[in-house]
Every structure is written in C-alpha cells, then in structure tokens.
Amino acid sequence: MTDRPLAGSVALVTGASRGIGAAVAVELARLGAHCVLTARTQGGLEETDDAVRATGGAATLLPLDLAKQAEKIDMLGPSIVERFRRLDILVHAAGVLAKLTPVAHIQPRDWQEAVAVNLSACWRLIRSCDPPLRAAPAGRAVVLTDAVAAEPRAYWGLYGAGKAGQEHLVRAWAAETARTPLRVSLFDPGPVATQLRTVAMPGEDPAGLRRPAEVAPAVAALCVPEEARRGAAGRVTGP
Numbered sequence: 283m284t285d286r287p288l289a290g291s292v293a294l295v296t297g298a299s300r301g302i303g304a305a306v307a308v309e310l311a312r313l314g315a316h317c318v319l320t321a322r323t324q325g326g327l328e329e330t331d332d333a334v335r336a337t338g339g340a341a342t343l344l345p346l347d348l349a350k351q352a353e354k355i356d357m358l359g360p361s362i363v364e365r366f367r368r369l370d371i372l373v374h375a376a377g378v379l380a381k382l383t384p385v386a387h388i389q390p391r392d393w394q395e396a397v398a399v400n401l402s403a404c405w406r407l408i409r410s411c412d413p414p415l416r417a418a419p420a421g422r423a424v425v426l427t428d429a430v431a432a433e434p435r436a437y438w439g440l441y442g443a444g445k446a447g448q449e450h451l452v453r454a455w456a457a458e459t460a461r462t463p464l465r466v467s468l469f470d471p472g473p474v475a476t477q478l479r480t481v482a483m484p485g486e487d488p489a490g491l492r493r494p495a496e497v498a499p500a501v502a503a504l505c506v507p508e509e510a511r512r513g514a515a516g517r518v519t520g521p
C-alpha cells in the first residue's frame with residue numbers, strides 16, 4: 283500500500299467536530315482523502331480542519347444538525363457530487379448517548395432526539411450517499427456502532443435501541459450492495475476516551491481508555507481500496 287492510498291478520493295465524515303469522528307477525519311486526510319466534515323459545532327469542525335491541515339490534507343466544513351435539519355441530509359450526497367464530482371467514503375460517527383434511564387421513563391423529547399441521530403440520520407445518509415458510493419471505483423462506508431446494540435443493558439435502552447436499529451439497517455444495506463464494489467461495514471470501537479464516554483461513565487478514569495487517535499487507523503483501514511471485508515458478515519470490533 284502507498285503512503286496515500288486515498289489520494290484523489292472524497293470522504294464524508296459525520297461527528298467530525300470531536301472524538302472518534304474527528305480523529306478518523308484526520309487519519310483519512312493523512313491517507314490522502316479530501317474530507318467533508320459535518321457536525322453541529324463550528325468551533326469543533328474548525329479544530330478538526332486545523333488538524334487535517336497539519337497532516338498536509340484539506341477539508342470542507344459543513345455545519346449540520348442531523349436531528350433538526352434532517353431534510354438537509356438528503357442533499358449531502360448530491361451536493362458533494364456536484365462540487366467534487368465524486369464521493370468515495372462515508373464514515374458515520376455522529377452519535378448521541380441520550381439519557382440513561384429506565385425504559386418506562388423515556389420521555390418523548392429524548393426518544394425523538396436519540397432516534398433522530400442514532401437511527402434516522404443513518405437511513406437518510408444511506409439514501410443520500412448510496413448512488414455516488416456505488417458509482418465510486420472503490421466505495422467504502424463505515425458506521426460506528428456499540429456493543430450495547432446486541433447486548434441490552436439496564437438504563438441504556440434508549441441509546442441501544444437506536445444503535446440496534448442502525449446495525450440492522452447497515453447489515454441490510456451491506457447485503458444489498460454485496461455484488462457491487464461498495465464495501466459497507468459496522469465498526470464497534472469499544473470504550474474510547476471521548477465526551478460521550480465521560481457522560482456515560484462519569485466516575486471512570488479516562489487515562490485507562492484508548493484515545494480516539496488510537497482507534498482511528500482501524501476505521502480508516504476499512505476505507506482503503508484494498509479493504510475486502512463486508513459489513514453483512516463483518517461487524518468489526520476495535521483494535
């Protein structure tokens with residue numbers, strides 16, 4: 283593999299303002315991809331942009347609320363193609379922990395936000411990005427998941443239900459694209475020192491956890507043209 287196996291390619295990364303999404307964007311840029319970075323927080327996107335530039339890479343920033351501006355997701359794929367003539371990679375890292383609460387106590391507002399970000403956004407991204415990803419010479423899609431999707435835990439039902447639904451959707455998409463050059467994967471990073479993890483486990487010492495930059499190369503590895511794993515069978519777990 284060359285130093286820059288993604289040179290000339292275009293990647294869309296959600297959740298790119300911090301945490302795992304930001305680290306993956308930097309890694310993809312280091313490997314040569316032009317990264318379209320999306321999240322709500324402009325300042326966070328700018329920090330990621332600075333880190334991308336430090337690798338010699340380039341990014342385009344696209345502030346977007348996946349829950350409140352869901353209809354704009356529909357235009358992401360077409361507008362990236364209009365501007366760059368291609369979309370090779372989708373990494374969907376945006377996620378929200380939502381309230382840890384008994385299932386019987388889940389409030390409608392919390393349900394709506396969690397489902398919008400952790401499930402519906404994935405459906406809309408697939409709808410929007412599937413055509414250019416299929417058309418790409420070596421399209422790759424990686425969706426971040428969590429062990430709790432398959433192993434329900436008390437108080438984690440709101441987050442876990444969205445992640446479980448998302449996993450189902452991604453596996454179905456992987457099956458539908460099995461005869462195309464597009465490779466679709468789920469990636470479970472395991473515990474990583476990010477804001478989401480701090481909120482979930484406030485008493486935990488983050489020093490004992492992997493950092494986003496340690497996890498990012500494993501996600502980026504699923505995005506290179508040489509990658510042959512497929513998500514229908516391949517729920518890849520973190521390094």
Ligand code: NAP
Pocket residue numbers: 296297298299300301302303320321322323324326346347348349350374375376377378399426427428429470471472473474475476477478479
């Ligand atoms: P994080 O640091 O909290 O980052 C979450 C990202 O999602 C941020 O960039 C955030 O950006 C974005 N986001 C949240 N709500 C959004 C919305 N409404 N619209 C647009 N973007 C939104 O979390 P992380 O740990 O890096 O999580 C990345 C992925 O890994 C998630 O899917 C998570 O479920 C998964 N995961 C994490 C762990 C872990 O231990 N950290 C374990 C298993 C799975 P803004 O706030 O700027 O919008």
